[in-house]
Amino acid sequence: MRKLATLALKEVKLAFRDVGALVTMLVTPLVLTLAIGAAFGTGGGGLSDVPVLLLIQDAGPMSQIVVEVFTSAELADLLAPEIVSDEAAARSRVERDEVAALVIVPPGFSQRIAPELARIEETLGIDLLDLGPAQTAPFPEELWPEISRLFLETVEMDEDPLVVEVYASPNWRISAGVIRGILTQVLAQINTTTQGTATIIEALLTRGSRDGENQDIDADPFLLAAEMGLDDTTATQLPVRVDIVSPSGRSFRWLDYSATSMAVLFLMFAVTSGGRTLLAERQAGTLPRLLVSPTPALTILTGKMGGVFVTGLMQVFVLWGATALLGAYWGPPPGVMAAIVALVLCATGVGALISAWAQNAGQASAIGTAVTLIASAVSGTFFPRMNLPEWVQTVSLVTPNAWGIEMFSALQSGQGLAEILPFLGGALGLTIIYYVAAAAGFRRQFR
Amino acid sequence: MCLVQARNLIKRYTADGPNAVDDVSFEIYDGEIFSLLGPNGAGKTTIISMLSTLLKPTGGTATVNGHDIRTQAMAVRRSIGVVPQELALYAELSAAENLRFWGEMRGLGGAALGGEIKEKLALMDLTERARDRVETFSGGMKRRLNLAIGLLGNPPLIMLDEPTVAIDPQSRRYILDYVKALNQKGTSILYTTHYMEEAQELSHRIGIIDHGKLITLGTLQELKQLVGEHEMLKLQLYQSEGGQTLTEAVGEIKGLHRASANDGEVTLNVDAAEEALPEVLSKASELGLSIRNIEIREPNLETVFLHLTGRALRD
Numbered sequence: 001m002r003k004l005a006t007l008a009l010k011e012v013k014l015a016f017r018d019v020g021a022l023v024t025m026l027v028t029p030l031v032l033t034l035a036i037g038a039a040f041g042t043g044g045g046g047l048s049d050v051p052v053l054l055l056i057q058d059a060g061p062m063s064q065i066v067v068e069v070f071t072s073a074e075l076a077d078l079l080a081p082e083i084v085s086d087e088a089a090a091r092s093r094v095e096r097d098e099v100a101a102l103v104i105v106p107p108g109f110s111q112r113i114a115p116e117l118a119r120i121e122e123t124l125g126i127d128l129l130d131l132g133p134a135q136t137a138p139f140p141e142e143l144w145p146e147i148s149r150l151f152l153e154t155v156e157m158d159e160d161p162l163v164v165e166v167y168a169s170p171n172w173r174i175s176a177g178v179i180r181g182i183l184t185q186v187l188a189q190i191n192t193t194t195q196g197t198a199t200i201i202e203a204l205l206t207r208g209s210r211d212g213e214n215q216d217i218d219a220d221p222f223l224l225a226a227e228m229g230l231d232d233t234t235a236t237q238l239p240v241r242v243d244i245v246s247p248s249g250r251s252f253r254w255l256d257y258s259a260t261s262m263a264v265l266f267l268m269f270a271v272t273s274g275g276r277t278l279l280a281e282r283q284a285g286t287l288p289r290l291l292v293s294p295t296p297a298l299t300i301l302t303g304k305m306g307g308v309f310v311t312g313l314m315q316v317f318v319l320w321g322a323t324a325l326l327g328a329y330w331g332p333p334p335g336v337m338a339a340i341v342a343l344v345l346c347a348t349g350v351g352a353l354i355s356a357w358a359q360n361a362g363q364a365s366a367i368g369t370a371v372t373l374i375a376s377a378v379s380g381t382f383f384p385r386m387n388l389p390e391w392v393q394t395v396s397l398v399t400p401n402a403w404g405i406e407m408f409s410a411l412q413s414g415q416g417l418a419e420i421l422p423f424l425g426g427a428l429g430l431t432i433i434y435y436v437a438a439a440a441g442f443r444r445q446f447r
Numbered sequence: 448m449c450l451v452q453a454r455n456l457i458k459r460y461t462a463d464g465p466n467a468v469d470d471v472s473f474e475i476y477d478g479e480i481f482s483l484l485g486p487n488g489a490g491k492t493t494i495i496s497m498l499s500t501l502l503k504p505t506g507g508t509a510t511v512n513g514h515d516i517r518t519q520a521m522a523v524r525r526s527i528g529v530v531p532q533e534l535a536l537y538a539e540l541s542a543a544e545n546l547r548f549w550g551e552m553r554g555l556g557g558a559a560l561g562g563e564i565k566e567k568l569a570l571m572d573l574t575e576r577a578r579d580r581v582e583t584f585s586g587g588m589k590r591r592l593n594l595a596i597g598l599l600g601n602p603p604l605i606m607l608d609e610p611t612v613a614i615d616p617q618s619r620r621y622i623l624d625y626v627k628a629l630n631q632k633g634t635s636i637l638y639t640t641h642y643m644e645e646a647q648e649l650s651h652r653i654g655i656i657d658h659g660k661l662i663t664l665g666t667l668q669e670l671k672q673l674v675g676e677h678e679m680l681k682l683q684l685y686q687s688e689g690g691q692t693l694t695e696a697v698g699e700i701k702g703l704h705r706a707s708a709n710d711g712e713v714t715l716n717v718d719a720a721e722e723a724l725p726e727v728l729s730k731a732s733e734l735g736l737s738i739r740n741i742e743i744r745e746p747n748l749e750t751v752f753l754h755l756t757g758r759a760l761r762d
Contacts, residue, residue: 006551010537017539285533289596292499293552294524 003295004303011307012314015274024273025315026322029266033323036258049080050175051099053090056083060110062190069186070103078178091167100172101179104165112162170413174384177254259328260408261381263319264401267312267347268375272368274308275351280361301442305352312344331411335420339407342427346400349434350375356441375399384409403427450512450604450635451475451498457506458493458659467493469659470507475604475637480630482646483639484748485656491639492532493659495606498637499529512603525554530597532608534589538582542573542592545581549596567595570625587618594622598629605629606637611645623648643748655752662755671746673754677704678720679744680727685737687711696730711739 015021054070056063070081082099084090090102164183168176278301281287290300317340320330330336350371358364378392379385379401385393396402407423451474458468468490475481483491496502498509500520509516512526536545546564550556555563568574571591581589594610607626611619626649630636640646646653647667654664663670684690690708697706702718717723720743731738744750 002556003552003554006548010540010548013544014537014539285531285535286537288496288501289529289531289535289549290552292501292524292527292529293549294521294554295552296521 003299004306007300007303008307008310011274011277011304012311014277015270015307015311016314021270021273025266025270025311026318029262029319030322030326033255033259033262033328034326036254036262050078050172050178051080051082052175052179053082053084053093053099053102055085055087055090055102055104057087057107058105058109059107062110063105065190066103066105066183066186069182075182079182094167094169097169097172099169100175101166101168103179103183104167106162106164109162109164170409172384172387174387253329255323255327256329256412257384257409259319259323259326260330260412261376261401261405263316263323264343264347264404264408265372265376265381266319267316267344267404268350268372268401269369270315271308271312271344271347271351272354272372273351273365274311274348275305275353275355276358276361276364276368277308278304278355279358279364283361305348308351309344309348312348313340316340316344329412330408332416335411335415335417336408338417338424339404339411339420342424342431343400343404343407346403346427346431346434349431349438350400352438353434353441356438356445375401378402380405397426398430400427400430403430448477449474450477451481451509451637453494453498453507453509455507456494456497456504456509458490458497458502459505466505466659468497468504471656471659471661472507473654473661473664475635477603477635478630478633479651480626480636480638480649482650482653483637483656484641484643484646484653484752485639486641489641489656490659491656492608494656495529495608495637495639498523499527499606500524526602526604528597528600528602528605530594530605530607530610532610532612534593536581536589536592536596539580541578541580542568542584543577545592546596546599550599553600555600563599563601567598570598571595572621585615585618587614587621590614590618590622594625601634604635604637608639609641610638611640611642643752647748653748655748655755657752657756663751667748670748670751673751675704675716675746677716677718677746679742679746679750680715680717680720680723681742681744682713682715682727682731682738683740684711684713684731685739689731689734689736692734693727693731693736696734697727700726700730 052070054067056067067083070079093099094102166176166180166183278287291297320336324330354364354367354371358367376382379396379399380388381401385396385402385405403423403426407420410420410423453471453473456468456471457466459466471494483494485491493502497504498511498516500516500523503517511523514522514526516523540548543564546567547560550560550563568577571594573588573592576584576588581592590610597605610622623645626636626638638649652664652666653670654661656662663673687710690711690713693713694706694708697703697715700723702723703715705716707714715723715727728738
């Protein structure tokens with residue numbers, strides 16, 4: 001046991017004294033995490049026919065604008081929207097990953113997004129938003145006092161923003177981000193229009209008391225808007241907020257995702273490199289020297305892989321701490337710790353497998369790099385797994401990366417240790433397969 | 448007492464390949480320095496690898512300190528210290544860390560190991576650099592540390608595989624002196640080298656090996672006797688046809704045992720080359736022959752190797 005500890009400690013020392021290895025293990029994943037988090041902070045593209053459910057609980061005109069945008073020809077390639085009415089059934093479809101997200105436009109949405117206009121329209125029975133060329137005359141003069149009173153009463157209301165919920169599957173992260181982006185744009189546009197309208201009304205109310213001045217402008221709200229220099233900047237504060245909610249309560253953030261996926265990627269680099277050192281030691285003469293010491297070959301092998309395991313653990317724990325300081329969320333600590341241990345065990349299995357069957361250190365290095373990059377590509381390091389073809393998702397389950405990303409995604413979406421037990425089992429099962437396959441290679445090497 | 452007994456050792460790396468070690472048998476006795484002398488690729492390292500249990504013999508067997516190398520590998524490993532030809536060190540660790548690591552691999556620990564680390568560092572003149580990483584050491588310092596690691600635990604038999612390759616003369620001298628001192632304290636040593644001078648200086652007995660075969664074995668004196676204890680006087684003439692004439696002319700000079708000519712090269716085996724030389728030069732002058740080069744060789748392992756294999760040790 002003491003020899004095992006000595007061998008493992010030696011591996012850790014060698015790994016952490018190698019500046020190049022430190023850069024690969026710690027600095028590069030941190031930099032990439034930050035870069036990807038910054039680049040994709042609001043979601044990414046490359047999607048089509050994203051299935052989205054629209055549950056419109058608001059009867060007002062504003063919610064119809066949302067529906068019209070989501071079903072517009074311009075977004076026909078990107079979105080595959082479906083209007084639903086049963087909230088429970090819709091949520092269930094999200095939870096079953098049948099659709100990317102459910103957009104819930106709550107009751108009172110129209111009233112909240114343009115409260116003054118809605119109140120005036122409702123009370124006086126007029127359409128204030130019909131500001132197009134069809135309306136050529138200003139509002140009847142007898143309405144001005146009532147419009148004025150209702151407007152001033154309403155604009156003083158100060159309420160919390162209404163929440164439009166995007167109930168999204170954690171497995172459709174980019175899609176959910178895109179849906180939120182569209183929704184936010186729609187709301188911003190509505191807000192611009194309604195705020196602009198309100199401003200025009202306010203101006204009209206002010207000018208209504210003056211006689212005969214600028215009659216042409218008063219008669220045409222567009223001219224008035226132009227004179228007042230209204231533009232999109234009018235709408236800076238949305239009275240409605242869009243929240244992405246996953247079935248278990250947390251929303252997706254690229255920073256979180258890239259923190260864990262980059263950690264998995266560079267863990268793979270580190271452990272395959274660690275496995276390679278067995279062959280490097282053979283070439284350097286230290287392994288033969290170990291083998292003529294009174295230490296069994298199995299102890300040497302176990303100690304060496306143990307050192308690679310401890311190094312990997314330290315690497316991922318350091319990355320967890322460092323990215324957490326940068327704001328990344330990995331999940332509840334007990335689950336994260338269990339996931340890290342299982343992931344690192346599984347990853348060291350890949351390192352062992354490569355070093356067991358490669359002919360020399362150079363070959364092991366090349367194979368390790370290729371395996372790491374391919375495993376990362378197919379498992380969702382660069383793109384969420386659910387956006388990859390079904391068969392790729394299935395194939396990727398032979399990689400530690402896939403299991404690691406599944407575990408961390410589940411933890412990041414709010415699940416706990418109990419929920420990721422199946423993933424832990426999968427990762428450990430894969431670990432056993434790797435080590436059994438590696439053992440055959442080691443027997444050949446140490447014969 | 449016989450510490451190593453090798454019997455008909457054979458090693459073939461591939462089934463249909465040549466024998467890297469071909470039916471080699473020898474003994475190493477307690478307290479002796481036994482050298483295997485031979486050119487690169489002769490099979491010296493393979494013999495050490497088999498005796499240290501790193502490689503399994505294809506045929507034959509051996510015992511080390513009474514333990515069979517095939518069936519009692521752990522006991523054999525506890526009885527030996529191996530100093531490999533490569534610098535088997537961790538460059539990123541310090542000298543002291545290397546010694547501690549390898550000591551623990553030998554099963555040493557605690558205060559005893561600490562004391563031994565200090566002792567070995569002092570013996571190898573590395574105390575001042577104990578905490579420095581090995582990657583900053585010179586070649587000679589690395590060689591000394593490589594040797595020190597092999598001595599950890601003070602095993603009864605040390606196997607040194609070409610420990611002086613590619614080092615400066617000062618470090619080489621240091622190692623040779625230390626090997627002698629170590630032996631004087633009772634440690635038996637198996638020493639491989641392709642440097643004839645080292646084998647001559649260190650060894651109680653020498654085995655000469657070539658192409659995997661142990662071609663002869665004995666003390667330095669015994670080996671010299673194989674070529675006769677005569678000095679060799681070699682002359683090169685400008686006249687290639689004069690060699691045979693000179694050979695016949697010097698046939699009566701005192702102390703001559705053998706004379707041969709090959710074109711313009713004349714080789715004379717004599718008791719004392721310097722005494723015979725004036726008379727040989729006089730005869731050559733009388734015959735009108737001009738001497739291009741004169742060489743005097745005392746009998747040594749080089750001549751033994753040349754005598755036995757027909758080629759020089761460093762060919």
